[in-house]
Amino acid sequence: MRESATEPNRAAGRTRTRGAASAVAVAALLLPLLGATPSGAEPSEQGLQRAFASAAAEYRVPQSVLLGVSYLQSRWDAHAGAPSVTGGYGPMHLTDARTALASAPHHSEGTEDPRGDSARPPLYPEAELPDTTDLPARLRTLPKAAELTGLSPERLRTDPAANVAGGAALLAAAQQELGEPLSDDPADWYGAVARFAGAGDAATATAYANDVFDLIRTGEQRTTDAGQRVALAARPGLEPDAGQLADASPRRVPNAGTECPTTVSCEWIPAPYEELGEGDYGNHDLGNRPESQSIDYIIVHDTEGAWEGVLKMVQDPTYVSWQYSLRSTDGHIAQHVKAKDVAWHAGNWFVNAKSIGLEHEGFLANPDSWYTEAMYRSSARLVKYLAAKHDIPLDRQHILGHDNVPGPTASTVAGMHTDPGPYWDWAHYFTLLGRPFEPTAGKSGGLVTIRPDYAKNRPVFTGCATAGEPCATHGSSAVRLYSDHDENSPLIRDIGRGTAPTKGVNDISSRVSTGQQYAVADSWGDWTAIWYLGQKAWFRNPPKEPTAVPAKGQVVTPKAGLESVPVYGRAYPEKEAYPEGVPAQAVSPLQYKLPAGQKYVVGDKVPGQYYYAVAFDGASHKVVTGKDQYYEIQFGHRVAFVRAADVDLLPSAG
Numbered sequence: 001m002r003e004s005a006t007e008p009n010r011a012a013g014r015t016r017t018r019g020a021a022s023a024v025a026v027a028a029l030l031l032p033l034l035g036a037t038p039s040g041a042e043p044s045e046q047g048l049q050r051a052f053a054s055a056a057a058e059y060r061v062p063q064s065v066l067l068g069v070s071y072l073q074s075r076w077d078a079h080a081g082a083p084s085v086t087g088g089y090g091p092m093h094l095t096d097a098r099t100a101l102a103s104a105p106h107h108s109e110g111t112e113d114p115r116g117d118s119a120r121p122p123l124y125p126e127a128e129l130p131d132t133t134d135l136p137a138r139l140r141t142l143p144k145a146a147e148l149t150g151l152s153p154e155r156l157r158t159d160p161a162a163n164v165a166g167g168a169a170l171l172a173a174a175q176q177e178l179g180e181p182l183s184d185d186p187a188d189w190y191g192a193v194a195r196f197a198g199a200g201d202a203a204t205a206t207a208y209a210n211d212v213f214d215l216i217r218t219g220e221q222r223t224t225d226a227g228q229r230v231a232l233a234a235r236p237g238l239e240p241d242a243g244q245l246a247d248a249s250p251r252r253v254p255n256a257g258t259e260c261p262t263t264v265s266c267e268w269i270p271a272p273y274e275e276l277g278e279g280d281y282g283n284h285d286l287g288n289r290p291e292s293q294s295i296d297y298i299i300v301h302d303t304e305g306a307w308e309g310v311l312k313m314v315q316d317p318t319y320v321s322w323q324y325s326l327r328s329t330d331g332h333i334a335q336h337v338k339a340k341d342v343a344w345h346a347g348n349w350f351v352n353a354k355s356i357g358l359e360h361e362g363f364l365a366n367p368d369s370w371y372t373e374a375m376y377r378s379s380a381r382l383v384k385y386l387a388a389k390h391d392i393p394l395d396r397q398h399i400l401g402h403d404n405v406p407g408p409t410a411s412t413v414a415g416m417h418t419d420p421g422p423y424w425d426w427a428h429y430f431t432l433l434g435r436p437f438e439p440t441a442g443k444s445g446g447l448v449t450i451r452p453d454y455a456k457n458r459p460v461f462t463g464c465a466t467a468g469e470p471c472a473t474h475g476s477s478a479v480r481l482y483s484d485h486d487e488n489s490p491l492i493r494d495i496g497r498g499t500a501p502t503k504g505v506n507d508i509s510s511r512v513s514t515g516q517q518y519a520v521a522d523s524w525g526d527w528t529a530i531w532y533l534g535q536k537a538w539f540r541n542p543p544k545e546p547t548a549v550p551a552k553g554q555v556v557t558p559k560a561g562l563e564s565v566p567v568y569g570r571a572y573p574e575k576e577a578y579p580e581g582v583p584a585q586a587v588s589p590l591q592y593k594l595p596a597g598q599k600y601v602v603g604d605k606v607p608g609q610y611y612y613a614v615a616f617d618g619a620s621h622k623v624v625t626g627k628d629q630y631y632e633i634q635f636g637h638r639v640a641f642v643r644a645a646d647v648d649l650l651p652s653a654g
Contacts, residue, residue, distance in 0.1 A: 046089065048076065048228035051161035059168035060182035061175075065189045066168055067214040067220075067232040069196055072373050077225040081158040082472070084370045085307065085328045086139055089157040090226075092167030093372060095198075095329065096153065097139035097306070112415045114320040117349035117409050119585060120614050125319045133651045138198030138329050145170050160226070169194060178244060186216060186235065191244025197330035197374070203255065203265035204332040206245060210263075211331075211377060213240045224439050225455060225475070258335045261385035264378045269342070271314050271321040271336040275616045283314075285323040285342040285611075286618040287353075293609060293623050295339060295390040297355035298383055299346050301402045302362035302420040310359060320344040322357035324382065328371060331378030337388070343609065347409045347416055350570035353611040355400075356386055363503045364421035365464045365471070371424070380432035394435040396426070396515035397603025397639055403508055404516075405615055406569035406638045408593045413496035413569070415489060416638070418506045422461060422478035425454050426514035437515050438549065445552035446652030447519055447601060448528060450512045452479055452547040461505040471505055477514040479547050481537040485527035492537045494636060496591055508637040512539070516634055519555050519599035519652060531598040533566075533636040555599040556647040564593035565646035567635060573608035573626025582612045592635065594642060599652070603632040605644060 052070070072074055073093035074084075083089055085098035113122040145166030146153045153163045169428065174192035175182060183189070193212050194205035200374030219234030275281045289295050303310045307327050313319045314336045322345040325334045337343040345357035360379060362371055370652035383399060392398050401420050407413035430436055437451045455475045464471035480503075481492040491501035494509030501510045518530035526542040541547050558565045566589035578584040587608075594600065608626035615621075629644040 024091055025203060025268050036219045046229060047227070048078075048164075049226065049230050052162045052230070054161070055165040055168040058165065059172040060184075061168045061171045062184055062186040063190060064216045064232060064235060065162070065171065065186045065193060065212070067230070068215045069185075069193060069217055070164065070167060070172065071220055071232065072208070072211050072377075074370070075222065075224070075373050076228070076230045076574075077370070078160040078163070079225065079370055082370075083157075084372060088329065088372070089142060090163030090166075091160055092163050092170075093329070094145050094156055094166050094170075095139045096142040096144035096157070096165055097135050111413070112347040112417050113126070114347055115344040115349060116347045116352060116412070118409065119349075119583065119612070122339065125343065136198065136200070138200070141170060141198060142166065144173075148173055149498075160451075167196075180244065186213075186572060187238055187240045190240035190242050193240075194245050199265070199330045199332060201265070201267075201332075202245060203267075204330050205265075206242075207263065207332075207378070208330050208374060209240070209242075209245070209447055211374065213238065218391075223455075257338075259339055259386075259389075260333055260335065261381050263381050264333055266332065266333040266335060269311060269315065269325075269334045272317040274317040274490060276317060281616040282317045282321075283319055284337050284344055285610070285613040285621065287340055287342045287613070287621070288341045289342070290390060293354060293611060293625075295354060295356060296392060296398060296606070297351060297603065298386060298392060298399050299351070299355050299357045299402055299405065300379075300400065300420055300424070301345065301357060301359045302364055302424070303359045304363055304419065305361075306636055307361050309362065309560070320321065322359050323471040324357070324360065325359045326375050326379050326382075328361040328375050331372070333375035333378060333382060337387070342613065346402065346405045348405050348407065348570060349611070350572065350609070353609075356390075357381070360420065362420065364419045364423070376425070377432055380429060384433055392602075394433050395429075395432070395603070396517070397515075397601070397634060399433075400639065401432075401513070404513075404638050404639050406635075407496065407590065408569045409586075409588050410496070410569075413590060414498055418508055421505065422476045422511070422513070423474060424457070424477060425475075426477045427451060427454055430515055439551065441550045441552035441653065443550055444653055445550045446555070446599075447517050447551040447553055448530065448541075448548035449551045450479055450514050450516050450518070450548050452477070452514065453545065454514070457544070458548065459511075462502070463504040463506065478511045479513070479539050481510045481512060481530075481532060481539050483535075483538070485524040485529070485538045487540070489538075492532060492535060494533055510537075515639065516637075517551055517553065518634060519601060521598070531600060534593055534595055536600065552652050554602045555650055555652050556594075556602055556633060556642060557599045558594060558596045559646060559648055562596060562646065564595045565642055566590075567592040567594055568630070568641040568643075571606050571608050571630035571632070571641045572610050573624050575627050577608070577622055577626035577628075578610075579622070582610075582624055585610050587628075590640065592640070594635070594647070599650070600633040600635055600642075601652070603634065603639065606630050606632060606641075 007372045056066050088095045114122050148169040174195040178191045185202045194209040197208045199205045221231035258268050260265040319341040323337045358473045403418040407416045461471040482489045491510035514555035521531045521536045528541040529536045529538045572585050575584045608628040610624045613621040630641040
């Protein structure tokens with residue numbers, strides 16, 4: 001956890017007017033600049049770069065600072081004027097949350113029991129949303145930018161150049177409020193950058209400002225979603241004046257006992273462990289992990305709700321829980337449940353008992369409610385820290401989306417959640433984790449790693465706003481699967497859903513996602529077939545613009561003489577393993593089969609294990625471990641389990 005920095009000695013001759021910069025002074029500073037309002041977005045590929053240069057000159061903000069802040073907010077994307085998760089607009093993510101707040105509690109939707117344990121009655125929680133009439137300052141930066149620049153809110157939302165000017169005005173105002181000069185040296189702008197995200201506490205402001213200045217030191221370049229080429233030149237020796245932080249954001253948040261890396265801001269907002277009545281309690285179970293059982297998975301969720309509502313839900317003893325929440329505007333983290341304890345979030349008790357859940361402020365079915373770079377980076381740092389601490393491999397069979405968690409029993413498969421959905425950028429996320437998806441074999445490796453170009457990969461989805469209607473066109477991590485090497489052929493069918501496959505944004509039956517690995521079953525021209533849900537599934541994979549790269553690894557296939565083997569949604573022990581007083585849980589297969597001749601990628605070999613925790617008193621909790629072993633496999637869009645005794649483990653090649 002970062003502490004508030006102590007102010008170092010100032011350079012000789014510099015003076016400060018601490019607290020003297022009033023709103024009047026700020027307005028006086030900016031008024032001469034209002035006559036030179038920015039022009040509309042230029043059609044040239046360099047138009048946005050010029051907009052940054054123009055706004056930097058007009059508002060006397062170093063261009064590197066403006067570019068660094070914008071990259072951390074949006075990676076310089078404009079999203080065609082659509083708002084982010086928290087109502088942020090344009091390259092500078094200027095927030096006007098009243099236009100974009102939604103109110104759908106994530107775990108109150110659908111038919112999934114978040115706890116996922118048939119030994120207890122199903123839990124379908126409801127939560128009361130908080131009053132959002134009094135929004136924090138971090139969600140109201142666009143109206144302030146409108147006041148400072150004289151530009152209309154509508155223009156700040158829709159015109160990228162105006163949006164950049166609004167961000168520059170906010171930075172200049174913050175600099176003046178701190179009593180700092182409008183210096184052309186980016187090192188003098190640490191405090192203003194810390195204020196920009198509106199975090200309101202020292203730890204978050206520190207982490208945010210450090211990220212921006214790390215970007216300035218290393219440099220960055222990319223082509224935006226609108227085809228604009230933008231570059232930030234590297235300044236490797238830059239050392240900002242971190243002492244300004246004492247003036248920028250003095251409040252401190254309670255962080256005692258948090259399990260977070262020092263490179264993020266993290267506070268402790270505990271989920272309650274309360275007895276609600278006879279045999280009823282919420283909203284998690286006490287445990288003794290990893291001593292009692294290993295932590296093998298990290299589950300990525302989106303909240304389907306805004307930050308304040310999410311915090312209210314997790315503090316409701318009648319609702320459910322997860323270990324961490326991550327805020328979109330600045331990447332701030334709140335921890336709610338210790339890693340040793342078991343939160344109720346994934347809808348599968350076996351997975352809950354062996355996982356840590358991360359809720360990201362966001363919405364699955366709104367492709368333009370984009371996630372900020374600040375949140376992606378904060379999440380990646382947290383995941384790297386947790387993975388190292390608990391020896392969790394950084395791959396897509398251990399870092400799972402909620403949509404990759406299997407239904408524990410056949411009756412639950414159709415009701416499982418589908419977040420974070422096709423618009424979560426898994427390729428970028430794993431690059432931040434230091435594990436980019438690269439080829440690991442030649443063409444004869446036997447496997448493929450799904451890896452489309454997120455920006456160019458734009459499959460049609462429906463149902464984001466209206467059932468059956470197309471969603472907004474957007475980059476995606478998802479690749480669609482067909483029953484033949486032809487886009488006019490039927491989509492792959494998932495018998496577990498019980499309905500015909502569709503292109504619905506929540507229908508995962510016929511799609512794979514970036515980073516997932518599958519055994520190659522066939523090829524035809526620009527098409528590749530993989531083994532998927534017991535079928536041969538085809539996807540377009542042209543050599544010049546591949547949607548998958550070659551890989552190698554270990555696979556399982558049914559033992560000789562077996563026509564097929566059962567597939568399970570949880571790896572539970574055999575009946576004989578249960579001690580007296582612990583009811584044996586059914587080892588019930590799902591509705592799928594793994595047929596002879598097919599191969600599926602292995603993620604892990606795990607013991608059959610069940611965590612018995614059906615009472616408030618933790619003294620009665622027991623971990624039952626059997627002799628049966630299972631392989632976790634990438635079976636469809638979700639992972640699954642097969643008994644090790646039923647299959648052979650083989651190298652993918654040969």
